[in-house]
Amino acid sequence: MNETADARLFAALSEIQNATDGEAIEKLLDHLIAFYGLKSAAYLGTGIARAPDAEPYLAVTYSPDWVERYKDQRYAEIDPVIVMGLRRLLPLDWSEFGRLEGKQVTLFGEAGEFGLGRRGLSIPVHGRQGDRGLLSITSDLGESEWECEKRIYMRDFQVLATHIHDRVRRLEGLAPQPAHLSPRELECLEWIAQGKTAWECAAILGLSQHTVRCYLESARHKLDAISNTHAVSIAHRTGLLFQTL
Template identity: 40%
Template sequence: MSVHSIALRTAASFESATSRLTDTILGAVEQDLAETLKAIAAEIGLCHIAYLRLSPDKSADICLLVAVVTYSRLWQHRYFVKKYIVNDPVISYGRRAVQPFDWATLPFDDPSTKAFFADALNHSVGRNGLSIPLRNRRGVFALVSFTSDLADDDWEIYKTSNMRGLQLLSVLIDSAANINFKLPPVPVQLSIREEQCLLWAARGKTYQETAEILGLAFGSVKTHLDGARHKLRCMNLTHAAAVAFATGVIPAQALK
């Protein structure tokens, strides 16, 4: 990609991305938000988009379960298992930030920060990152991050040219996520098998791994997970697990 094309990243790409998110907010489409963000990232020339909302009355694990990211399943699982959310330098800095910040400005002299970013790079998160903090009056903090594999000079041009568009997308992503993750209005009762399968899914296990752990057929696991997802009125398993823990359908202690 030439420097000129980066500087003149078409307004049409950002307009299309804005339109996609607006349709999601208005309920005009039912596509999984993560899939929408994946399409937007490709359209505007980025590797990944990640959204994380941290609420003062929710545990870090629950907040992580309702995150919307386009990262690989392997990185999501590794991040969850290694409890990176506790000391992720992007989140730690973002909690205090009021302006967008480039990941290159973080304290890379810290060994844990170096190790985290090296691990992230090995899992194709992207060589560059930009995060935009969002806050509301109820004390809810959200962070939208964009990553890229552009060369450093090209990345600087991209950010300068498209900062306003990225900030607008961040606000729309926050709105879309708030709508996408509404909790069911009535209590839900899962069967024992639905609860067990959803718990292992939340721990990052695949259908096949869950089947082997519980001694079930692959098809049975899929049936139980689909049943749990429909009862919880969720579009995907990540959302279903988050709702189940947030509403107490499955006790949060079960994750430990």
Template identity: 30%
Template sequence: MRSFDETLQFASDLQAAHAIDAVRSKFLSLTSLYGLDRVLVGTLPDDGLGPEEQKAHVLMHSWPDEWLDHYVGEDYLECDPLVDIIRNGPRPIPWKGAGALPGLSPRAQLMFHEASEFKIKEGLVLPVITLEGVVIFVSLSGEMLDIDPFEIGTLQLAATHAVTRALQLSEIARVQRTRPELTARERECIRWAALGKSEWEISQILGISEHTSEKHLLSAKTKLGAVNRVQAVAEAIRLGYIT
């Protein structure tokens, strides 16, 4: 991604991804060129959270499940020096094994040693700050970091695009999990209503009575928590029933 056109293509490919796993794969196809074939992306949880609560802050990852479980189970978040740096002033952090920073505690040294057993030996942590001011860390790692300092900006830009798309897909998935379930007929009626068709016109199109079309629209409106047809259509669009 060394040219403007390549950057645009990368961003376009990410936007075309319809699953977080696809975003992760596309992002890693770029970072692997620099020896970074593992990634963990998430927000920084507060201190004192249990393992499952910590894992809930992960947006996407390709860490071995065994290592992720061990990391949160041992509460290594509490002694991870890279986490402290991100919290105290978000900036890119290249690191190399137990020599990531001077003055590491014995527990932090043990953490880096254990990570190396999972081929997580060197890496780069990139912060991405959302419009709301939330810091999302992108932790890239592999067996050997092979990147010129001037190219870190390239990965920072790529990370921003990847995080943005992953957040969009995460929100879409959340909405779909919590959205009310419309019947097939209710979806048909609300889609025709979005095109400005009246209850009578919808009944003629679908081959049902006007009373039945009114009933389906009323049911859809109730499920969507709307007070009128315009709001029902708007909510159906927001929830993905109308594209």
């Protein structure tokens, strides 16, 4: 990923961290559309409110008319984006739905009329306290362009989904469970944050490259991170990194 793309990602992460309410989350989704040339974006969160019978959290860039229509028709009960997406561990491309039937055909036909893109991707997030999140984005790109877009930005989308979910959890009062990293895990992450490779970290710390990779893998696991970049971002946001510098 080039420097400009990295700057775009970290600008988005900073905006997420500074979000103070639902309106800020929706503005963030608007900015993601502009950043990545998307058609629409939506975030759905379940199990994140203090009240057990609370409605799912929803932030969207859709028109109010479409949101009202969606609720009136109770499309959530048959929408494969939700039915399949919340059960998944890996990102779900909407092309995986297969043949749509009955009311689902109507749902996606109307979605297009209300401005949703022809292609979609949903990224699930599974929290440690039973909470779940789903970031869904759509695009009007052609098939080959869409596949290229996913290859380039899939990491961004997964990182952003995790951070949006974490921020909404905090806004809704669901306390995070802090991770505890060992001194060696923190050392490795600190050098990664400064742009060093695993090989360079090993040379600096006097460890084997295999050992450094094991420390980084352990840190990613503890932080629920999908990459070293993601782990650095989470550790920095939660105050684990640079707190002694």
